[in-house]
Amino acid sequence: MSIFKYDKSVEIKKEDEHHMIWLNKLNTAIIEDKIVPYFMPMYHTKSKKINKYETLVRIEEDGHIYTPDKFLDIAISSGKYHIITQTVIKKAFAYFKNISDIKFSINIALSDITNEETMEVLFEHLDHHKYSSNVIIEILESEEIADFVLLNNFIQKVKSFGAKIAIDDFGSGYSNFNYIINLDVDIVKLDSCLIENMYTDQHAVVIVSNIVKIIKELNLEVVAENVSSKEIAELLTIHEIDYLQGFYIGKAKEDILG
Numbered sequence: 489m490s491i492f493k494y495d496k497s498v499e500i501k502k503e504d505e506h507h508m509i510w511l512n513k514l515n516t517a518i519i520e521d522k523i524v525p526y527f528m529p530m531y532h533t534k535s536k537k538i539n540k541y542e543t544l545v546r547i548e549e550d551g552h553i554y555t556p557d558k559f560l561d562i563a564i565s566s567g568k569y570h571i572i573t574q575t576v577i578k579k580a581f582a583y584f585k586n587i588s589d590i591k592f593s594i595n596i597a598l599s600d601i602t603n604e605e606t607m608e609v610l611f612e613h614l615d616h617h618k619y620s621s622n623v624i625i626e627i628l629e630s631e632e633i634a635d636f637v638l639l640n641n642f643i644q645k646v647k648s649f650g651a652k653i654a655i656d657d658f659g660s661g662y663s664n665f666n667y668i669i670n671l672d673v674d675i676v677k678l679d680s681c682l683i684e685n686m687y688t689d690q691h692a693v694v695i696v697s698n699i700v701k702i703i704k705e706l707n708l709e710v711v712a713e714n715v716s717s718k719e720i721a722e723l724l725t726i727h728e729i730d731y732l733q734g735f736y737i738g739k740a741k742e743d744i745l746g
Contacts, residue, residue, distance in 0.1 A: 522549055524547075524742060533729060543594050564599075569599065592623065595628050596610070598633065625653055625654070639671060652675060653673045654675035674708060677733075678712050683712050683714050715732045717736055
């Protein structure tokens with residue numbers, strides 16, 4: 489009988505090698521300007537038009553397109569996350585520089601808000617953008633919000649340029665109605681965990697319906713993420729969701745005008 493001994497050091501070595509490969513890819517992407525914005529369409533249920541896009545980040549390398557799940561954690565651990573955010577801000581504003589009839593959103597994490605250089609880049613672009621009322625800043629929920637004063641100061645600064653504020657991933661993780669009560673937001677984006685089972689689970693329908701009613705009573709706009717089928721899209725429209733976003737609506741692409 490053969491006896492095999494598990495060696496955890498082998499697994500750790502593989503993880504270290506994977507980390508180094510992607511750290512090198514990330515460094516190369518930064519140096520060679522291969523970090524690019526992609527734009528995810530949002531469908532307006534009332535006008536039946538796509539007139540809003542969420543800005544996402546990708547790395548382009550030798551014909552390959554890499555999504556954030558491949559490199560974002562490594563960017564954070566290596567201290568290069570803010571370079572990515574700043575690059576996306578600059579390129580998104582440049583892309584929409586002369587587009588007056590389409591709104592676009594940019595994701596900002598809590599760690600971005602405490603990064604002075606990132607805030608300078610964001611506010612400078614908001615100040616010089618001709619159509620700042622078309623800009624939406626999506627606050628990403630990566631950790632529990634502890635300093636509402638800091639965050640509300642940021643929100644008021646953004647709004648002073650005419651831009652809007654969205655809370656992302658509502659209904660998952662730390663997010664709750666306390667955020668909406670304490671923050672001066674304009675848009676609430678429902679997390680995919682609330683949406684994906686609506687067509688097969690009546691409980692999910694009841695939960696989403698009641699959340700939407702409360703948000704609507706607060707005169708806030710509602711966006712549903714991860715809309716993956718016609719059936720879910722129709723169900724969400726019945727429940728008066730303002731915008732739909734997901735693969736059924738359309739995948740993110742580099743050029744929305746081409």
